[in-house]
Amino acid sequence: MTLSVEIRHQLGTFRLDAGFTSEGGVTALFGRSGSGKTSLLRAIAGLVRPDEGRIVLDGDILVDTKRKIFVPKHKRRFGYVFQEARLFPHLSVSGNLTYGRWFAPRDAETASFEHVVDLLGIDALLDRRPANLSGGEKQRVAIGRALLSAPRLLLMDEPLAALDEERKAEILPYLERLRDETKIPIVYVSHAVHEVARLADRVVLLNDGRVEAIGAVSDVLSSPLLTAAVDRREAGSVLMGTIVAVDRPHRIATVRLNGRDLHVPNTDIDAGQAVRVHIPARDVMLATGKPEGLSALNILQGTIAKIASDGEGMITVEVDCGGDAVHARITALSGERLQLHPGKTVFAIIKTVALDTR
Numbered sequence: 001m002t003l004s005v006e007i008r009h010q011l012g013t014f015r016l017d018a019g020f021t022s023e024g025g026v027t028a029l030f031g032r033s034g035s036g037k038t039s040l041l042r043a044i045a046g047l048v049r050p051d052e053g054r055i056v057l058d059g060d061i062l063v064d065t066k067r068k069i070f071v072p073k074h075k076r077r078f079g080y081v082f083q084e085a086r087l088f089p090h091l092s093v094s095g096n097l098t099y100g101r102w103f104a105p106r107d108a109e110t111a112s113f114e115h116v117v118d119l120l121g122i123d124a125l126l127d128r129r130p131a132n133l134s135g136g137e138k139q140r141v142a143i144g145r146a147l148l149s150a151p152r153l154l155l156m157d158e159p160l161a162a163l164d165e166e167r168k169a170e171i172l173p174y175l176e177r178l179r180d181e182t183k184i185p186i187v188y189v190s191h192a193v194h195e196v197a198r199l200a201d202r203v204v205l206l207n208d209g210r211v212e213a214i215g216a217v218s219d220v221l222s223s224p225l226l227t228a229a230v231d232r233r234e235a236g237s238v239l240m241g242t243i244v245a246v247d248r249p250h251r252i253a254t255v256r257l258n259g260r261d262l263h264v265p266n267t268d269i270d271a272g273q274a275v276r277v278h279i280p281a282r283d284v285m286l287a288t289g290k291p292e293g294l295s296a297l298n299i300l301q302g303t304i305a306k307i308a309s310d311g312e313g314m315i316t317v318e319v320d321c322g323g324d325a326v327h328a329r330i331t332a333l334s335g336e337r338l339q340l341h342p343g344k345t346v347f348a349i350i351k352t353v354a355l356d357t358r
């Protein structure tokens with residue numbers, strides 16, 4: 001699968017001039033409010049006709065303004081999931097799900113109804129009406145409906161934004177399964193770092209209608225550009241690892257990274273499983289000597305690779321811990337007091353680690 005997008009479009013005083021390519025998996029369009037994420041997604045969906053641009057999916061030209069090609073929305077065979085589930089209130093869950101099938105071409109390879117129901121854990125809801133579902137359940141049904149339309153591409157616009165934290169946590173594992181068990185490429189709009197850290201393979205970072213950075217999730221989420229484009233407090237490191245041990249009595253799993261081990265509270269996991277971990281930079285402290293008598297489970301020795309200043313009294317220090325880049329966001333004053341500089345040996349004290357199975 002190859003998706004190539006290039007859009008230039010004026011919306012009032014806002015100018016969208018952005019493009020990216022994706023080879024499948026989850027591509028997150030990420031950036032602060034008003035950066036143009038939804039506008040770009042709407043252009044891909046065919047909801048707006050761009051002033052200039054080209055959109056090609058697997059050699060199929062959907063938009064090429066130079067050649068006056070514009071395939072209308074309903075002929076693109078894309079699935080959509082919005083912030084609000086937008087289910088039909090008069091139809092049962094089952095009716096809402098099968099409605100999606102009407103849009104699947106006869107010869108399309110449609111996911112089986114049973115498989116989608118199982119994937120999203122909505123078996124017990126089939127006879128209910130949307131009014132009797134929680135926000136998270138509604139969203140799972142909306143995703144199911146989109147999947148059953150045999151989409152070539154799934155477009156998701158902040159599908160968790162309207163849910164409270166508990167519902168978000170409930171639905172995230174289903175989105176992970178969707179990513180891992182279906183081959184459908186997904187373009188996912190979000191402004192939440194932790195969501196992108198868990199779900200995305202590639203990140204397109206938008207700022208003021210332009211692409212500021214594009215690349216693997218681990219690179220973009222730790223980039224100093226990210227700290228300029230979104231809430232700085234959320235920036236951090238995304239690292240890939242494998243579970244090497246699970247201490248069930250203490251409910252702690254050990255994750256092996258490139259050259260270091262992390263201990264993470266979790267027992268719903270088995271040794272051998274590949275995981276990704278997200279470490280927010282604000283939850284990392286630095287020490288120049290090996291700290292003793294601390295409650296933190298994870299203290300990693302490393303060498304300072306880079307220091308970036310945000311000009312507002314804070315610095316982001318990148319520490320190379322045996323091949324894994326861990327970022328710490330600390331005050332510039334602490335940096336001066338500790339005489340931090342590239343090449344110096346430090347200990348990164350990690351307060352929290354979020355674990356995602358994959």
Ligand SMILES: Nc1ncnc2c1ncn2[C@@H]1O[C@H](COP(=O)(O)OP(=O)(O)OP(=O)(O)O)[C@@H](O)[C@H]1O
Nearest residue numbers: 011012013014032033034035036037038039040191
């Ligand atoms: N039809 C329109 N006419 C004029 N301006 C528009 C129109 N649609 C969007 N804009 C402006 O374009 C900019 C980008 O909006 P967009 O909704 O794409 O951003 P976003 O990154 O998705 O933001 P959010 O996270 O808040 O949804 C905003 O400044 C918005 O006000």
